[in-house]
Amino acid sequence: MSPAGLAWRSLCGQPARAVLGVAGIAVVGALLFDMLLLSRGLVVSFRDILEGAGFDVRVTATDAPPLLGPPLRDVEKLTAAVRALHEVRDAVPLRTGRAEAIAADGSVLEVELFGSGAREGVGWTVLEGEGLNPSGDLPVVVNRRLAARLALAPGSKLRLRGTCQASSAVPPVELTVQGVVAFPFDAASGLTAMTSFAGFLQVCAGEEADLAELLLVASRREAGAEGAVAAIRRARPDLNTFSNEQLLNRLQRTDFSYFRQISFVLSSITLFFAFLLVTTLLTVSVNQRLGELAVLRALGVRRRRIAAGLLCESALLVGAGGLLALPAGALLALGLDRILRAMPDLPEKLHFFVFEPRAVLLHVALVALTGVLAALYPVYLVVRLPIAATLRREVVS
């Protein structure tokens, strides 16, 4: 009988034990798979959002996180200077503030307001109408939630009162809705509106002109993001210029590090748990079959063959459990992702658990390694088995 056949017979001889072993490995394997998804999920998801915005380089005044530091000054000149660089395809300044949207019945809604420089229409998905076109009257594009709350459609009028400064009491300004769009960084419950720079300054009257919190830059394909970053740094070394990749690296070291660490800790624990489970099952199985194994050895079956049988038994347990772990892990990841995405103010498109083929490969490799390691001790027991003494003990008992 082949080692695989021997292993199969051994498992079939103890079906309850085998099923429980496979179930245990499937559960811890599912957790391991989820932790592998979590370890890079935020980075992958955030990269998708950043790239979906259509800009691969960002410029801020200091190295404070984007939108939290001091603003860029002389933005008109800065934008022109950056646009003039050979490595840059487009540069768009962005201002942020808050406003109150006034409904027809006089009620107000808190709105996150953006003021954007002229752009080529990238950075959002247009759901209705068109993107921001600064040539018309005071233009505005709104997200779906704001459109639904105020029954807005392209061509509608939206009255906004700026609340950019806590102590200001500016009159409302009427803007023309040009489109309903999905912004990449929209929070699940956020109400967002984006207007032109001129529109922003009218809504947030009293705000200093020629400022921006962020300069969004799109590099030319031939130069790439790193080339554009280098060129902007050479032109304006006093500013903080970074590519999407550099931002992601920074976030991975800081804001996302908690989930990376928790995934590392839990992955290690689950692997140890799987190792312990398989080692215990195989060791007990070997101990219970010492007599049978001694007889096989006495009949001339070689050690290598019996050891291979044990490795196959481990592979069957771990393989079946590991395979079941993938769909179970995927279902579990959906639930865990839903729990974590309930955090306030997260971008709607951000996910904590993101499927990647490399996670499956890593999962398979780790589970296989665990299976091999877990079989080592039982194999050692079999290899060192004293045939005569074991047979004598078996007969006497």
Add this chain to the structure above:
Amino acid sequence: MPSFLATLPLLSALAVTPAATGAPPSILVTRQLAETAGLNVGDVVSLSCDPSGAAARPFRIAGIYEPTPDPMRLVAKRFEARLHLPDMIGLTADPRDPLSPESVTAINVALRDPADAAAFGRELEARVPGLVAVPTARPDDGSGPFVVLERFHLAIALVTVLGSTAFLLSLMVMRAEERKETVGILRLIGVSRRHILLEVLVEGLLIATAGAIFGVLFAWVTEGAVNRFFQWRYDTSLVFVRVTAGIAGRCVALAVPLGVLAGLVASWTLLRRDVVALLRR
């Protein structure tokens, strides 16, 4: 006098200068800032709100403090300084804004009865239009980031319990299988199933209790190491893991019945069998 100090969280420019002859105003700086910038008590530093360092003013470091740990700012570098409010206004006031020297960002109010916070806020907002009064206690609506994290940890714990239960059940099944013949002999000499089951129950209870206590003790002993690692990693005095009596109680309350149940289920599969089958005769 903390009530007269204001916080300047982001220092746009900071430079250490030799002690000046005049007495510059005193400030406090965080331990993290002092360590990174190599600052000591008595040093005179220049603070400016402008990234270029323009209009800098000298301040003397009167003390170094550990900032109150804030889980919401876990990954933020706590480079902070505390200034006397007039000094801070002098440093940050916008000369183009006549109201600037008279403005503060927020006023902290301590109420005699904290339960009045919401009513107080409403009354204040009604009396001073444009003012926003917010209670410092977060509403318990289940949407806070730490409530969500707690839910996530609970879900992970439940999955771990599921895996552990499968592990425990297989161990108990193996244990029961190993004792098949002993149980058969006991049955043969007249010991009732109920008696054997009771014995298994007591044994399971002892093993489960010992395991649960070991688990709690292990968590309690490693608590310090986990906290020290994360405190070092994030340069904070925040406590990440705390084994409280409530958590220990919950662990024991969950682990002991599960252990006993696993033992009973495994043994019952054995006790159901015929004595002859147990003895393989």
